[in-house]
Amino acid sequence: MIQANIEELRRENKLSFSENRRGNHPFFIWPIQKANDVTFNEIYSIYNYVDHNTGFPNQLTDYNCGMRTYDTAAGYNHEGTDIVTWPFPWKMLDDDGVEIIAAAPGQIIIKDDGEFDRSCTFNNPDPWNLIVVQHSDGSVAAYGHIKNGSTTIKNVGDMVSAGEYLGIVGSSGISTIPHLHFEVLTDATFTTIIDPYFGACNSTTADSWWQAQKPYTDPGINAVLTHSAAPVVFPPCPTSETPNLSSDFETDDEIYFTVFVRDQTINDNVTFEILKPDNTSLFGTWSATASATSPSWYYLYGPYSGFFDMVGEWKWQATFGGETVTHTFNVEAPLNIEEEDFNQTSEYPNPFNNVINISSSTKIVKANLVDILGKSVLSIEESLEGITRIDLSGFSNGMYFLMLESDANEKKTIKLIKE
Structure with missing residues (x-):
């Protein structure tokens, strides 16, 4: 199909590549990125590299002389890099959370869409959704398993720049989990595989085709999260996960804590800590030792309740793979039945610059302002006229908690952002 489409573009005088202008091989940027509304620290884990051992089955050699690849009894040796989305891969597929982008500039040679995208098996007979881009040196990059209906509005023959949107990571074709299969091909018939990773067991290239080649093993933290109920992380494929994410709690709530990591190796250490608004530790620092080697893993703690007795911004943090990631969550005082009605009170604008209005x-009759460390920084009482306006122009920018009390002893706590 690549050859046929190239010949058609050549006949139409639309082919960008020319032997007379052949350039050097491209240097790729990472071919996926987070959508704008995704706040996870990272969203990928590499499951498989190219298999450089032509034997089969289970005769495996990746570019680094390891075995992070696969083959099949039918004689297929894995020909690309499998970048799996993590955490919540099916939920991120549903939410268009991970975007495929062009790793290098070039011309679209193939664009296939419309195929089923929730495959869970290697026996799926449906084709995959696919974009193929040709570069200035004549090589092509294939982006496979794309989500149905998500491919770029551009068509075969159109040019794309590095970093340009191509589609959403899906699970179309022969696939068991949402991931991007990134494959590079060259020569006149496009049957020669190029593994873009430089390594001792990769004879397809003398240098890396990446602008910044990632480490073979790339341990890190993908997400540090809090939940209102235990997250459903591995439901039956292809059911979407149920994260039960929340960052706003009351003092008597149960809270679950998770950390999602990638590329953990057996005996690796992950450390955890929950910090109160005054930056004192709730339980002290504790740790877990990895009992298995895995490209993706998660740790779940809780439910914890009865400990969150301080109103303000709390921190849940983890350290692994040389990085510390912190997730903040807010704890407020619970409301009683009367206070639920009082909860309809509105405050505006929020975020605000200097003045907050209360309707x-x-x-x-009472207002108490608390900073993120749980310290009261302003108290106001006005029993005659009531409080409808608070001037906070003298305070620094940041997050605060405003506690209001009515003349009927109803109470409400609001999170404020001063800009």
């Missing part, structure tokens, strides 16, 4: 059908 309430009930007279507000």
